[in-house]
Amino acid sequence: xxxxxxxxxxxxxxxxxxxxxxxxxxxxxxxxxxxxxxxxxxxxxxxxxxxxxxxxxxxxxxxxxxxxxxxxxxxxxxxxxxxxxxxxxxxxxxxxxxxxxxxxxxxxxxxxxxxxxxxxxxxxxxxxxxxxxxxxxxxxxxxxxxxxxxxxxxxxxxxxxxxxxxxxxxxxxxxxxxxxxxxxxxxxxxxxxxxxxxxxxxxxxxxxxxxxxxxxxxxxxxxxxxxxxxxxxxxxxxxxxx
Numbered sequence: 001x002x003x004x005x006x007x008x009x010x011x012x013x014x015x016x017x018x019x020x021x022x023x024x025x026x027x028x029x030x031x032x033x034x035x036x037x038x039x040x041x042x043x044x045x046x047x048x049x050x051x052x053x054x055x056x057x058x059x060x061x062x063x064x065x066x067x068x069x070x071x072x073x074x075x076x077x078x079x080x081x082x083x084x085x086x087x088x089x090x091x092x093x094x095x096x097x098x099x100x101x102x103x104x105x106x107x108x109x110x111x112x113x114x115x116x117x118x119x120x121x122x123x124x125x126x127x128x129x130x131x132x133x134x135x136x137x138x139x140x141x142x143x144x145x146x147x148x149x150x151x152x153x154x155x156x157x158x159x160x161x162x163x164x165x166x167x168x169x170x171x172x173x174x175x176x177x178x179x180x181x182x183x184x185x186x187x188x189x190x191x192x193x194x195x196x197x198x199x200x201x202x203x204x205x206x207x208x209x210x211x212x213x214x215x216x217x218x219x220x221x222x223x224x225x226x227x228x229x230x231x232x233x234x235x236x237x238x239x240x241x242x
Contacts, residue, residue, distance in 0.1 A: 051120070051121050051173050051174055051226060052120045052122045052173070052200070053091070053120050053198035053199055053200045053226055054200065054201045054204050054207035054210070054225065054226060054227070055198075055199035055210065055211050055214065055223065055225060055226065056196050056197070056198060056199070056223075056224045056225075056229070057081065057196060057197040057199060057214060057218065057221050057222070057223055057224075058073070058196035058197070058222050058224070059073060059195075059196075059222065060220050060221055060222050070095075070096065070097075070188075070195060071184070071185065071188055071193035071194055071195055072193065072195065073092070073193060073195065073196065073197070074193060075192045075194055078091075078092050078197055080217070080218075081197055081199060081214065081217075081218075084213050084214050084217055085210070085213060086201055086202055086203065086206055086209065087199055087210060087214075088200045088202040089120055089199075089200040090197050090198070091113060091116045091117050091120050091197065091198045092113065092181065092194035092196075092197055092198075093110060093111065093112050093117070093181065093195060093196055093197075093198060094110065094181050094184045094185065094188075094193070094194045094195045095108050095109070095110050095111070095174075095175060095195045095196070096108070096109050096111070096184055096187070096188060096195075098158075098159065107175075107176075107177070108175040108177075109158060109159075109175065109177050109178075109179060110174050110178045110179075110184075111178070111179055111181035111182075111184030111185065111194075112178050112179075112180070112181055113133075113180070113181050114130060114131065114133040114180055117198075120198055120200050121173045121174075121198075122171075122173075123170065123171065124169060124170060125139075125167045125168065125169050126142060126169065126170055127151065127152045127167065127168040128152040128166050128167035128168055129166055129167050130166075130167055131167065131179065131180055132180070133180040133181075133182045133183070134180070134182065134183075135164075135180075136158075136161065136162070136163045136164065136183070137163060137164050137165075137166045137179070137180075138156060138158055138163040138164070138165055138166070138177055139165070139166060139167035139169055139177075139178050139179075140156070140165055140167075140176055140177050141168070141169055141170065141171075141172045141173070141176045142169065142170045142172075143172055143176065144176035144177065145165075145168045150165055150168070151165070151168070152165060152166060152167065153165065153166075156177070158177065158179060159183075159187045163179065181194065198226075199214065207225055207227075208225065211223050211224075211225060
């Protein structure tokens, strides 16, 4: 083999060097792509874990980043979840994948209630206010606003039409662009549906006990501890009802 390589270098030096460079470039691009994807997954998972709630309840079989980005759960389950011992508050949220403004890749739009989410997540507006649920209005996190040079009253495209940015919040929590859950339901045609429930415990230190109670009450649902989301997203495994 060594002699073959040396013979090629001697008799066909240009072609051999081009082949070596081409293979090396392909390996480098593959490693770079893998690193970028892993970095994006890690950041997204960290934002999902930073929602303020200790528990997330979603459709059974939903794993990873995109498989729960649809509206499958009935909103009325929130009331039943709130009855579970140890639960302080329940907030329904919706997530939906749409094409990015550049036309390459996808972005997640999150629908949240006009009230309730801010109290659980602890987000604070550094500019502007919360959207009105019936208006074409959106809020974005401070990182998204800075990277896209946005300020309050600027317009961004959501669902193929312009939405007015009415608030910029911190810290990063879940998807960077949020609209009212009602607007997301209107776009998808799925009224009274959501993607997941965020559950805040009365005593955060009892989150595992409360999660098991929820799983016993709702065996057909996937019950996750938000603290475990970075590991769950990277490995594609569940925490409570594996």
